[in-house]
Amino acid sequence: xxxxxxxxxxxxxxxxxxxxxxxxxxxxxxxxxxxxxxxxxxxxxxxxxxxxxxxxxxxxxxxxxxxxxxxxxxxxxxxxxxxxxxxxxxxxxxxxxxxxxxxxxxxxxxxxxxxxxxxxxxxxxxxxxxxxxxxxxxxxxxxxxxxxxxxxxxxxxxxxxxxxxxxxxxxxxxxxxxxxxxxxxxxxxxxxxxxxxxxxxxxxxxxxxxxxxxxxxxxxxxxxxxxxxxxxxxxxxxxxxxxxxxxxxxxxxxxxxxxxxxxxxxxxxxxxxxxxxxxxxxxxxxxxxxxxxxxxxxxxxxxxxxxxxxxxxxxxxxxxxxxxxxxxxxxxxxxxxxxxxxxxxxxxxxxxxxxxxxxxxxxxxxxxxxxxxxxxxxx
Amino acid sequence: xxxxxxxxxxxxxxxxxxxxxxxxxxxxxxxxxxxxxxxxxxxxxxxxxxxxxxxxxxxxxxxxxxxxxxxxxxxxxxxxxxxxxxxxxxxxxxxxxxxxxxxxxxxxxxxxxxxxxxxxxxxxxxxxxxxxxxxxxxxxxxxxxxxxxxxxxxxxxxxxxxxxxxxxxxxxxxxxxxxxxxxxxxxxxxxxxxxxxxxxxxxxxxxxxxxxxxxxxxxxxxxxxxxxxxxxxxxxxxxxxxxxxxxxxxxxxxxxxxxxxxxxxxxxxxxxxxxxxxxxxxxxxxxxxxxxxxxxxxxxxxxxxxxxxxxxxxxxxxxxxxxxxxxxxxxxxxxxxxxxxxxxxxxxxxxxxxxxxxxxxxxxxxxxxxxxxxxxxxxxxxxxxxxxxxxxxxxxxxxxxxxxxxxxxxxxxxxxxxxx
Numbered sequence: 037x038x039x040x041x042x043x044x045x046x047x048x049x050x051x052x053x054x055x056x057x058x059x060x061x062x063x064x065x066x067x068x069x070x071x072x073x074x075x076x077x078x079x080x081x082x083x084x085x086x087x088x089x090x091x092x093x094x095x096x097x098x099x100x101x102x103x104x105x106x107x108x109x110x111x112x113x114x115x116x117x118x119x120x121x122x123x124x125x126x127x128x129x130x131x132x133x134x135x136x137x138x139x140x141x142x143x144x145x146x147x148x149x150x151x152x153x154x155x156x157x158x159x160x161x162x163x164x165x166x167x168x169x170x171x172x173x174x175x176x177x178x179x180x181x182x183x184x185x186x187x188x189x190x191x192x193x194x195x196x197x198x199x200x201x202x203x204x205x206x207x208x209x210x211x212x213x214x215x216x217x218x219x220x221x222x223x224x225x226x227x228x229x230x231x232x233x234x235x236x237x238x239x240x241x242x243x244x245x246x247x248x249x250x251x252x253x254x255x256x257x258x259x260x261x262x263x264x265x266x267x268x269x270x271x272x273x274x275x276x277x278x279x280x281x282x283x284x285x286x287x288x289x290x291x292x293x294x295x296x297x298x299x300x301x302x303x304x305x306x307x308x309x310x311x312x313x314x315x316x317x318x319x320x321x322x323x324x325x326x327x328x329x330x331x332x333x334x335x336x337x338x339x340x341x342x343x344x345x346x347x348x349x350x351x352x353x354x355x356x357x358x359x360x361x362x363x364x365x366x367x368x369x370x371x372x373x374x375x376x377x378x379x380x381x382x383x384x385x386x387x388x389x390x391x392x393x394x395x396x397x398x399x400x401x402x403x404x405x406x407x408x409x410x411x412x413x414x415x
Numbered sequence: 416x417x418x419x420x421x422x423x424x425x426x427x428x429x430x431x432x433x434x435x436x437x438x439x440x441x442x443x444x445x446x447x448x449x450x451x452x453x454x455x456x457x458x459x460x461x462x463x464x465x466x467x468x469x470x471x472x473x474x475x476x477x478x479x480x481x482x483x484x485x486x487x488x489x490x491x492x493x494x495x496x497x498x499x500x501x502x503x504x505x506x507x508x509x510x511x512x513x514x515x516x517x518x519x520x521x522x523x524x525x526x527x528x529x530x531x532x533x534x535x536x537x538x539x540x541x542x543x544x545x546x547x548x549x550x551x552x553x554x555x556x557x558x559x560x561x562x563x564x565x566x567x568x569x570x571x572x573x574x575x576x577x578x579x580x581x582x583x584x585x586x587x588x589x590x591x592x593x594x595x596x597x598x599x600x601x602x603x604x605x606x607x608x609x610x611x612x613x614x615x616x617x618x619x620x621x622x623x624x625x626x627x628x629x630x631x632x633x634x635x636x637x638x639x640x641x642x643x644x645x646x647x648x649x650x651x652x653x654x655x656x657x658x659x660x661x662x663x664x665x666x667x668x669x670x671x672x673x674x675x676x677x678x679x680x681x682x683x684x685x686x687x688x689x690x691x692x693x694x695x696x697x698x699x700x701x702x703x704x705x706x707x708x709x710x711x712x713x714x715x716x717x718x719x720x721x722x723x724x725x726x727x728x729x730x731x732x733x734x735x736x737x738x739x740x741x742x743x744x745x746x747x748x749x750x751x752x753x754x755x756x757x758x759x760x761x762x763x764x765x766x767x768x769x770x771x772x773x774x775x776x777x778x779x780x781x782x783x784x785x786x787x788x789x790x791x792x793x794x795x796x797x798x799x800x801x802x803x804x805x806x807x808x809x810x811x812x813x814x815x816x817x818x819x820x821x822x823x824x825x826x827x828x829x830x831x832x833x834x835x
Contacts, residue, residue: 289813304816309809316808317745317752320738324728325721346717353714398713399706402694405716406703409694 044102048087048109052116055086060122062376068123069232074198075123077156084153088113088126092133092268097140098148107268107334111275111326118279121383123233125195127272128158132203134268135159135214138261139253146201146216157216158199159265160190160239168392170205170212170262175241177206177215183247184208186215189240192390196237197226203252204241205262212262214252217244231382263341266391267333270344273387274326274351280380281319281355287376288312288362295367308365315358322351342404349397352388359384431491432498438475443468443506453689454511457624457633462546462588465509469543472509472679479517479541481676482525487538493676500680508680509543515584516540518670518677520547520593523662524612527651532612536591548589549663550580550613550637555833557582557796558803560595560664561604561657562822564832565639567596567611574598574611574649576619576642582797586635587624589615595660598653600828607827608656611648619643628789668743671798674730690719691761691784699776700768708764715760722746722753741811748804754794762788 059079068075084090091106091113093099101109110130117126129150136143136150149155163174175188186206193202202222204215223240253261289312292303302308329347332340359381363370370377388394426434446452454461472478473487480496482488489495521537524547528536539545553563565578576596586592592613599607615622619642624632651659669675693712694703702708726746732738738745761784762769768777769784795801809815822830 292815301816306806306818309813309815310802310805312813312815313748313805313808316813317748320728320732320742320745321721321725321749324724324726327728328720328724343720346720349714349717350721394714395710398710398717400713401717402697402709402713405694405713406698406709409698413698 042103045109045112048102049112049116051086052088052113053119055083056116056120056122060117060120060124062120062379065121065123065232065379074195074233074235075125077198080124080156081153083124083126084151089129089133089153090151092130093137093147093151097137097144098151099137105334107271108330110268111271111330114272114275115279115282118276118281118383119283121232121280121379125156125158125198127269128194128199129156130272131159131265131269132157132201135203135252135261135265136216138264139257142249143216143252155200156195156198157201157203158193158195159269160193160196160202160204160217161262161265162190162192164189164191164238167396168266170266171259173205173207173212175204175206177208177213177246179208180245183245183250184215186217186241186244186246189238191227191236191238193237193239195235196224196239197235199237202239203265204239208255211255211258213255213258214261215246215250216252217241217246217250221246229386231386232379234383234386264333267329267340267344269391270348271326271329271333273391274322274329274344274347277351277355277384277387278319278323278326280384281322281358284359284362284377284380285312285315285319288315288365291366302365311361311365315361318354318358322354325350342401345392345397345400345404348392349394349401352384352397353394355384356381356388428494428498431495432502435477435499435502438477439503439506442471442475443503443508445505446507448505452507456511456585457631459588461511462585465511466543466546468507468509469512469541471543473542478543478679479521479537479677480679482521482537482541486525486533487541496676496679500678503680510680511585512540512543512546513675513678513680514670515549515667516547516589517679518675519663519666520549520591522666522675522677523593523659524650526662527610527659528612529647529650531647532650536612539590545590546585546588548583548586548592548615550583550586550592550594551660551663552580552582554579554581554636558800560660561608562827562830562832563595563597563608565594565596566600567598567609567644569598572646574644574646576611576613576639576644579636579638581625581634581636583635583637585633586615586637587622591615592637593650593659593663595656597827598656601826602654603824604822604827604830605657607654608660609653610650610656610659611644612650613642613644613648617642617644627793629786631790667798668747671747691715691757691787693757693760693764696761696764696780696784699780700765702764702766711760711763715757718753718756722749725749739812741807744804744807744812747798748801748808751795751801751804755791758788758791 090099091101091110103109133150136147140147150157161170162168175190177184177186199219201219202217204217205212206215221244225238227236227238229236293301295302325347329343332343363377369375469478477499479488480491480499481493484490517540521540524532524536540547551560553565555564556562567574567576592615594611594613595608596611597607598609619640621638623636625634625636626632670678693715697703697708697712729738729742729746733740733742765780765784768780772778772781806818810817
């Protein structure tokens with residue numbers, strides 16, 4: 037578990053863990069998959085009652101967190117979700133709330149409904165056949181007499197078929213703006229994913245009318261709000277992958293002791309011991325860089341943009357390699373449907389790609405560093 | 416020089432820091448903190464300079480802050496050393512005396528030495544009069560430290576030393592060395608060792624510099640031919656040298672991890688350890704706009720940041736008990752892996768300019784990239800190989816079975832050895 041400091045946080049963590057173990061186990065994930073269901077909305081409401089959706093929301097808007105560091109608490113939930121690759125819309129709801137609390141005026145009811153778990157929201161930011169480029173939306177919002185008309189297509193919208201409302205990034209006169217749009221005003225088509233339960237959607241806006249009040253934030257603050265949402269999305273991915281790695285490494289370490297070949301446990305072969313040693317090191321590095329990113333985003337420090345890219349690049353580059361090596365160490369059982377490894381591998385592969393691949397984040401790290409370098413050279 | 420004020424137990428850390436700030440401004444040479452001069456550890460003049468700076472610190476009452484007063488230190492808690500380290504940024508400091516002299520050797524003598532060893536050697540090191548080094552590794556093997564075959568034989572009331580040591584860090588500049596030798600061959604390997612404190616100017620010692628592939632000549636090898644030592648040279652007890660060596664390794668891990676209270680000043684003292692400036696190389700060679708190069712460089716830059724985050728994380732985790740103390744090995748291995756990536760990345764970006772001197776603004780790259788590449792593995796060998804680190808992680812952190820050791824419980828004179 038990531039550093040848990042206060043007794044309140046400890047209690048929150050253990051409550052979350054108990055709830056997940058009972059209500060979102062790996063066998064539950066398999067059941068949902070078999071029933072062709074992403075998640076049960078009554079289950080999500082109970083998760084919200086535990087406070088999962090309130091962590092990023094200030095108390096005067098009906099939220100609150102146990103430790104006073106809501107993002108750290110949320111990352112802890114994400115990490116625990118990783119232990120059983122649990123279902124549910126924690127990511128999309130959290131990312132939308134991260135934006136709404138920056139400019140809550142007029143959106144108090146939506147925030148309240150999201151905190152209570154009655155409403156599910158999702159960030160409509162990706163567009164078909166394009167990498168993530170939140171500040172250059174192709175979807176447009178055109179002024180009308182009473183508000184705006186939205187046209188264009190978003191996709192890879194998480195929980196798009198379950199969401200009641202989308203936070204849509206659209207271009208207004210050359211500037212990115214965000215609108216809260218009820219889902220029933222858009223054409224929603226489900227997109228399958230490699231994950232057992234996570235689903236996405238293509239969301240089409242064809243002359244969708246919204247009024248002025250649908251806007252979130254003004255033009256000047258919108259880029260910063262979007263960046264905040266992007267950062268929250270990335271640290272949640274990293275934290276969840278850390279949880280995944282923790283479980284998978286524990287599972288594989290145990291297997292090394294239990295499985296015998298030629299009369300010896302696998303754990304006694306140096307070639308295999310060294311691979312586990314590397315994985316232990318990479319795992320702690322994943323944990324360290326994720327903690328660094330969480331702290332930077334939580335403190336809104338200047339290097340948060342850099343540190344989320346560093347964390348995503350590192351964690352999402354290492355984790356799939358480690359997962360596949362764990363499959364290899366398990367032998368044939370590791371590639372069977374009945375073994376749980378693929379459940380973790382699926383979620384990891386999904387997150388590797390979404391919100392920027394390691395390759396894309398490496399280039400972002402370069403760009404941020406080169407900018408500093410050029411400033412220093414010209415200074 | 417300003418008058419030396421004696422710190423008192425009542426002086427607060429803040430008052431101490433203020434006094435240090437004023438003293439430093441009056442007494443120590445200023446340097447640009449963002450562009451520190453790097454002392455070359457292979458050059459004698461660097462050590463002469465370091466001794467001179469250390470003398471100034473000692474005269475000012477700012478040397479050996481955490482060493483006891485009776486051995487030449489100031490007997491202050493760590494908070495004072497931390498405050499001093501913060502204040503001395505921006506001043507030229509004798510950083511090369513930190514490792515191994517003060518943080519490993521003096522620290523071990525403090526733990527295990529006799530009263531006179533502590534009074535004489537520790538205080539001389541703190542005063543800037545003497546430098547201490549370690550004489551541990553041998554030509555017959557590096558990772559198996561307890562398997563040393565340098566012998567110390569009892570003849571009358573003397574010890575007679577014969578054998579050889581190697582990879583002794585900056586031994587050429589040192590005055591005394593902590594040397595591990597075998598004093599009993601009839602017991603298993605850890606039980607027959609004794610640590611000696613050797614005056615390096617004694618007859619019977621021949622020292623030679625080791626020339627590395629990059630031309631660096633900091634490390635030394637020493638040959639002992641009938642070197643005579645008295646009982647006063649024994650550190651700890653006869654045949655209990657492994658305990659002393661273990662203290663050295665303990666202090667070495669702490670020092671290398673930046674966690675020693677006996678280090679004064681931070682910042683890297685070693686040009687070889689400065690990270691390659693990948694962004695500068697990419698821009699300089701005109702590849703700054705190539706997405707493939709950006710990706711390579713971004714990966715190396717990210718890895719360096721992750722390394723520092725891992726250091727913080729492991730430090731916290733050892734502190735709160737969620738990782739065992741030897742989890743420091745994770746940092747050691749990650750450092751090696753990161754160095755390999757950084758050096759490889761620099762070579763990849765530089766292209767031909769890393770291996771041929773193309774002149775003008777590119778002329779530095781042959782040394783900083785190409786020649787450095789040749790000694791890429793030093794980070795994965797020095798202070799214990801990466802393979803040993805993987806054994807430690809898998810066996811002592813993950814709890815996997817220990818490797819079979821053919822010498823376990825066997826009298827050392829019956830243990831098979833390679834041809835030397």
